[in-house]
Amino acid sequence: MTIEMLLAAARTAQARAHAPYSRFRVGAAVRDETGAVHAGCNVENAAYPVGTCAEAGAIAAMVAGGGRRIAAILVLGEGEALVTPCGACRQRIREFASPDTPVHVAGPEGVRRSFTLGTLLPDSFGPDTLGLPG
Template identity: 85%
Template sequence: MPTVPDRMSPIDALFSAALAVQARAHAPYSGFRVGAAVLDETGAVHAGCNVENAAYPVGTCAEAGAIAAMVAGGGRRIAAILVLGDGEALVTPCGACRQRIREFAAPDAPVHVAGPEGLRRSFTLDALLPVSFGPDNLGVGA
């Protein structure tokens, strides 16, 4: 797993990883490629891209792929996440991905949204998913 190089900021490392995987997205139906990268609690960077499917509901969001890569790599906490999409509008995580992020991130975790030119805006998870339901609601340490 790559980690953030000493000479690079965490946001730059996340952007670089998301940009690299965005190019590999499988988006033959929408043509809308998305890349995402998470920084875990150890400083490792994990990336994922959207993977569409002819049966539309079974496609996978980039954020879900990055989270799965983090878990497969041994990471357990999202320290920060960056989502990269094309177009003029902000490409924020969908509702389902906001809940997926919540499973592994604290309410104050930064969620960065970028376009091809770079960072567009940053939020906290709590700003995107206020009063959320998470592991702590079930008595499980987050």
């Protein structure tokens, strides 16, 4: 599994985003513990707080497909600034990933920067905080 495969899946999802209000399309792709790739896109709603982030869609697709662990994630957005996961999505990723999980941030030209989840969400609250495996 290569970053290029995650990028391709995120691009396909980004093209299908429903972003009539912000016009800011985002795609995301996760690779699960089996190597399967699951993608999602942002889906906006006229009632703004009930929209869905691309990362949330990709994670939901992973769970629906039987995946339980994020081995890597890629987020694709446009513009000059890095499009990193929002705070809520960092926590969503944490539910299924470990601090050393790679988080790749891409733009139209490709991967711009790679982080670990621990860098983006240090000292996070996760399943292990509750004494659960994870």
